Amino acid sequence: METKFKKVSASKITLSELMLPSHSNFSGKIHGGYILSLMDQIAFASASKFSGKYCVTASVDTVDFLNPIEVGELVTLKASVNYVGRTSMVVGIRVTSQNIQTGKEKHCNSSYFTMVAKDEFGNSSEVPRLELSSLEEIRRYCEAHKRILAKKEHKELEEKLDYSSEEALQMLREMNVRIKI
Template identity: 40%
Template structure:
């Protein structure tokens, strides 16, 4: 296994126009649709880092700060925050853009955990991630704290 890969090598961006078939009767995009897009964007960053198939293990809390309206562009930006052994945390930030005005708003953010799979679809070790900027280093540290919380919660449930 190599020494590691920079966070910037995993950065992914995905955009989709919010259409009427994505919305409820009020013209707001369904939360489940946004969650689906978050999972896709997260998987793109995870696969870009691991260069292997990945599966979603968990999604942390998803809090919508405002509704996504039909006609807005949904922009999702994702990157790997930290790699553990066979799993990694990916952060996804969702913003909307009103295409006629250029106004952008932060809609929600989420942290997802993905597991990389080998040829037999078994968990496999992942190349470490190297945080380079202060923000990446902060996210790296916080990912470790979130992992400890997730592990404690899992232990509590068993």
């Protein structure tokens, strides 16, 4: 069987939505959970468009809320597949908001969602390989690969760490933690 390649452009999605009072939290800003829900939707759309399959969220990398979003602003999310594994894809998402009256835009957050393609039985399913066609796409692919390697390294380190050793307990005591066990 011939290996299938797809361009990053085959995964690009843009979603814009006007922020309503019903989307706000108690401080009058748009609720972070609502923005996360939109991010999950666009990650699903991007990964499904690229793979041609139903996709599920496997993990979400750090989401830092850089700037608050106000009621009445237009929020735009842009997403594309940055990296592919055998059955998974890393979707990069950028969220901006725009004051419709002034035209001023601000970057609100960026994140990376790892999505896994599923077949009709719910099993993980292979995805097309990624064809990179610009230096920007190569940079995003390499950065995603570095994050994946760092995550694996961190997991291996955690597995080796003995939290109950006297050395680990002493380190915690030095961090101003009281231990009573």
